[in-house]
Amino acid sequence: MAYLNENYLKLRAGYLFPEIARRVKAFCDANPEAAKRLIRCGIGDVTEPLPEAVRGAMHKAVDEMGTREQFRGYGPEQGYEFLRQAIAENDYRAHGIEVSSDEVFVSDGSKCDCGNILDILGDRNVIAVMDPVYPVYVDTNVMAGHTGEANESGAYGGLLYLPCSEANGFVADVPAERADVVYLCFPNNPTGSVATRAQLEAWVAYALKHQALLLFDAAYEAYISEPGIPHSIYEIPGARECAIEFRSFSKNGGFTGTRCAFTVVPKTLMARTASGEMHPLHPLWNRRMSTKFNGVPYIVQRGAEALYSIEGKSQVAALISHYMGNAKILREAAVAANWPVWGGVNAPYLWVRTPSGLTSWQMFDRMLQEANVVITPGSGFGSAGEGYFRISAFNSRANVEEVARRMAALTK
Amino acid sequence: MAYLNENYLKLRAGYLFPEIARRVKAFCDANPEAAKRLIRCGIGDVTEPLPEAVRGAMHKAVDEMGTREQFRGYGPEQGYEFLRQAIAENDYRAHGIEVSSDEVFVSDGSKCDCGNILDILGDRNVIAVMDPVYPVYVDTNVMAGHTGEANESGAYGGLLYLPCSEANGFVADVPAERADVVYLCFPNNPTGSVATRAQLEAWVAYALKHQALLLFDAAYEAYISEPGIPHSIYEIPGARECAIEFRSFSKNGGFTGTRCAFTVVPKTLMARTASGEMHPLHPLWNRRMSTKFNGVPYIVQRGAEALYSIEGKSQVAALISHYMGNAKILREAAVAANWPVWGGVNAPYLWVRTPSGLTSWQMFDRMLQEANVVITPGSGFGSAGEGYFRISAFNSRANVEEVARRMAALTK
Numbered sequence: 038m039a040y041l042n043e044n045y046l047k048l049r050a051g052y053l054f055p056e057i058a059r060r061v062k063a064f065c066d067a068n069p070e071a072a073k074r075l076i077r078c079g080i081g082d083v084t085e086p087l088p089e090a091v092r093g094a095m096h097k098a099v100d101e102m103g104t105r106e107q108f109r110g111y112g113p114e115q116g117y118e119f120l121r122q123a124i125a126e127n128d129y130r131a132h133g134i135e136v137s138s139d140e141v142f143v144s145d146g147s148k149c150d151c152g153n154i155l156d157i158l159g160d161r162n163v164i165a166v167m168d169p170v171y172p173v174y175v176d177t178n179v180m181a182g183h184t185g186e187a188n189e190s191g192a193y194g195g196l197l198y199l200p201c202s203e204a205n206g207f208v209a210d211v212p213a214e215r216a217d218v219v220y221l222c223f224p225n226n227p228t229g230s231v232a233t234r235a236q237l238e239a240w241v242a243y244a245l246k247h248q249a250l251l252l253f254d255a256a257y258e259a260y261i262s263e264p265g266i267p268h269s270i271y272e273i274p275g276a277r278e279c280a281i282e283f284r285s286f287s288k289n290g291g292f293t294g295t296r297c298a299f300t301v302v303p304k305t306l307m308a309r310t311a312s313g314e315m316h317p318l319h320p321l322w323n324r325r326m327s328t329k330f331n332g333v334p335y336i337v338q339r340g341a342e343a344l345y346s347i348e349g350k351s352q353v354a355a356l357i358s359h360y361m362g363n364a365k366i367l368r369e370a371a372v373a374a375n376w377p378v379w380g381g382v383n384a385p386y387l388w389v390r391t392p393s394g395l396t397s398w399q400m401f402d403r404m405l406q407e408a409n410v411v412i413t414p415g416s417g418f419g420s421a422g423e424g425y426f427r428i429s430a431f432n433s434r435a436n437v438e439e440v441a442r443r444m445a446a447l448t449k
Numbered sequence: 450m451a452y453l454n455e456n457y458l459k460l461r462a463g464y465l466f467p468e469i470a471r472r473v474k475a476f477c478d479a480n481p482e483a484a485k486r487l488i489r490c491g492i493g494d495v496t497e498p499l500p501e502a503v504r505g506a507m508h509k510a511v512d513e514m515g516t517r518e519q520f521r522g523y524g525p526e527q528g529y530e531f532l533r534q535a536i537a538e539n540d541y542r543a544h545g546i547e548v549s550s551d552e553v554f555v556s557d558g559s560k561c562d563c564g565n566i567l568d569i570l571g572d573r574n575v576i577a578v579m580d581p582v583y584p585v586y587v588d589t590n591v592m593a594g595h596t597g598e599a600n601e602s603g604a605y606g607g608l609l610y611l612p613c614s615e616a617n618g619f620v621a622d623v624p625a626e627r628a629d630v631v632y633l634c635f636p637n638n639p640t641g642s643v644a645t646r647a648q649l650e651a652w653v654a655y656a657l658k659h660q661a662l663l664l665f666d667a668a669y670e671a672y673i674s675e676p677g678i679p680h681s682i683y684e685i686p687g688a689r690e691c692a693i694e695f696r697s698f699s700k701n702g703g704f705t706g707t708r709c710a711f712t713v714v715p716k717t718l719m720a721r722t723a724s725g726e727m728h729p730l731h732p733l734w735n736r737r738m739s740t741k742f743n744g745v746p747y748i749v750q751r752g753a754e755a756l757y758s759i760e761g762k763s764q765v766a767a768l769i770s771h772y773m774g775n776a777k778i779l780r781e782a783a784v785a786a787n788w789p790v791w792g793g794v795n796a797p798y799l800w801v802r803t804p805s806g807l808t809s810w811q812m813f814d815r816m817l818q819e820a821n822v823v824i825t826p827g828s829g830f831g832s833a834g835e836g837y838f839r840i841s842a843f844n845s846r847a848n849v850e851e852v853a854r855r856m857a858a859l860t861k
Binding site (some may be wrong): 038039040041042043045046048056080082083084085086089092094095099100102104105108109110111112145146147148153156157158159160161162173176177180217218247248249250291293294295296306308309310311316318324325327328329330331332333334335336337364384433436 | 450451452453454455457458467492494495496497499502503504507508511512514515516520521522523524557558560564565568569570571572574575585588589592608627629630651659660661662703705706707720722723728730733736737739740741742743744745746747748749786839845
């Protein structure tokens with residue numbers, strides 16, 4: 038008789054965003070008039086058109102697929118060299134960071150890679166996550182059997198939660214305990230916080246001391262606006278010996294529905310067996326990708342490559358500028374409403390303390406029912422997120438201005 | 450200190466196709482003149498242009514992504530309803546098979562799904578595979594820790610190998626032993642064999658008796674030409690209680706480089722916990738896909754949908770007819786060469802006994818060096834494949850005719 042993976046039964050309720058979708062649908066079904074003025078600032082999904090440079094490249098690639106001579110079948114599972122080189126050159130070497138093209142693995146999403154990376158790691162690691170946390174880090178560890186059961190606040194036994202709060206500016210401090218694998222996400226989802234160079238240096242020093250692995254999620258790197266904030270963990274000396282970096286085209290190139298991302302696994306990165314033998318992780322990830330993945334569509338990789346053209350870079354800059362203009366409007370509205378707010382400066386997310394001691398889900402329901410605005414309840418990201426909510430700046434300018442007006446009306 | 454997944458260290462050599470690529474590259478580097486006349490019949494990769502209906506749909510989708518109104522961000526992780534419905538209707542209900550659209554999960558590849566399906570299964574299952582076998586079934590189980598070490602013939606301890614031979618027409622007999630999970634692949638890769646209705650009925654009866662799970666890989670379903678051969682495991686009564694089916698657009702629509710496939714998980718399919726509780730697998734796979742996957746590119750899903758249009762169906766039929774015409778030529782060449790041959794009638798693969806008692810890799814080297822034709826050594830698919838090789842019919846007509854001539858020359 039077939040046995041199932043019982044770890045799945047430990048997962049609490051739905052994954053956060055499906056749960057939000059369920060509540061929004063119930064509200065809209067019951068209130069068809071209010072549904073018409075609904076504005077979604079919940080899920081962090083881009084709204085603006087795919088850049089022209091990308092569309093041009095994809096049209097060309099579709100045409101290539103129509104001729105025997107230029108047709109492309111199976112591509113390299115790791116990604117086409119044209120894209121791996123564009124990434125290594127533009128995102129790293131142009132900034133003085135040492136990353137070779139064969140350390141870049143092109144994939145269909147950072148969410149996927151953040152989950153799949155566990156395939157090559159062992160079962161006895163002590164796993165640390167920031168709290169609040171992007172739920173995928175936690176849920177994939179639950180599924181892999183790296184945790185115990187959840188308690189009533191949703192925290193799983195066996196995980197080391199690193200509390201983030203107003204006191205530490207929502208950047209986790211290096212803990213006293215040893216961890217073997219640490220998830221870091223900067224600019225942070227959900228809080229919008231960024232780590233300074235000194236803070237990342239402390240994390241690299243911690244990792245090197247404990248021979249720990251940092252899983253560095255830089256999906257929102259393009260939103261960093263302040264000088265001096267590192268864009269890549271590899272800006273920190275020693276990171277090539279302790280860190281994997283995840284990046285995505287979702288939020289810079291608007292690829293959430295087009296699907297392309299990449300993960301950097303330096304060849305200098307080692308991990309150990311139970312008996313203490315050291316092995317590089319690069320061949321393991323390479324083997325994982327060639328056995329369980331078949332590469333990103335050729336057409337999509339050509340689209341991603343176009344983001345690095347002169348036109349592409351300029352179109353990406355315009356997108357970022359649009360969304361960060363939104364963030365500024367939302368920040369000012371929160372300040373005017375007397376709602377303490379973080380983020381929105383180096384990230385497309387604002388992290389807001391709920392007024393009047395409301396819980397996160399109470400605030401979610403209030404925003405939905407009274408303002409017809411969808412936000413994300415902070416407690417959905419972990420117990421340290423209780424009492425906060427996230428507003429996404431991914432929207433049209435008109436919608437964001439309307440949200441700002443409704444926030445003002447709500448607090449009158 | 451970070452621990453790695455030691456199961457990866459059990460994996461033997463490279464995955465088969467990278468190993469072939471390595472040998473071919475070494476030969477071509479050493480023999481630049483011969484390299485010019487090299488014909489690849491190794492990896493089963495399509496060669497003909499992407500159907501016009503697909504390209505038209507993809508161009509349209511690329512244009513949609515250029516407007517705010519029609520732009521698509523994150524889609525449903527399970528696939529867009531337009532594609533799930535087209536699949537359920539055309540591949541199943543039109544043939545009298547009960548499959549609902551929400552039992553269809555659109556993915557980026559059957560190889561991926563065949564590996565990822567292990568995420569939702571437990572660690573104590575007895576796993577059975579046919580021998581010869583598509584290597585991904587075995588390697589992903591090795592990675593997941595479901596096997597012991599490999600022996601000198603490449604067989605892993607802990608797996609139940611079901612021998613396929615000339616005696617059983619390369620269709621595994623139902624074993625005397627109990628298995629919990631059984632991989633079946635028909636039309637078969639690599640042997641090109643198909644299972645009759647009676648043979649599949651025996652497998653479903655076996656699965657229901659043992660409450661086992663059948664993982665039915667039907668990626669080559671479109672190549673079945675003989676009447677009466679089941680195209681889907683769900684043609685067999687009872688299969689909705691014991692089988693998951695994998696299908697792909699790679700080999701019918703020419704999507705190997707465009708990436709789209711799907712997996713059917715019936716809601717009536719159950720598996721057990723260690724303590725004997727029964728749970729449906731559908732919500733587990735749904736949770737897996739929504740947590741570790743973000744859907745197939747919208748543009749690609751529109752391309753896949755177009756395969757079900759009248760033009761698309763006709764263009765797919767032309768592709769299949771082309772490749773099966775190739776298979777016929779290769780079969781006749783093998784017969785003329787006095788090489789015993791199987792497959793090539795309901796599948797794009799021919800399975801050929803090596804002449805003169807050569808091993809599979811000896812035959813690979815001989816075909817490479819003397820005929821400058823790349824084939825796939827049978828032993829790469831498991832020890833029961835020793836003494837055979839696979840020829841792929843995926844090629845241009847001119848190349849296939851030339852391969853037939855070289856086979857004749859080789860045996861003169």
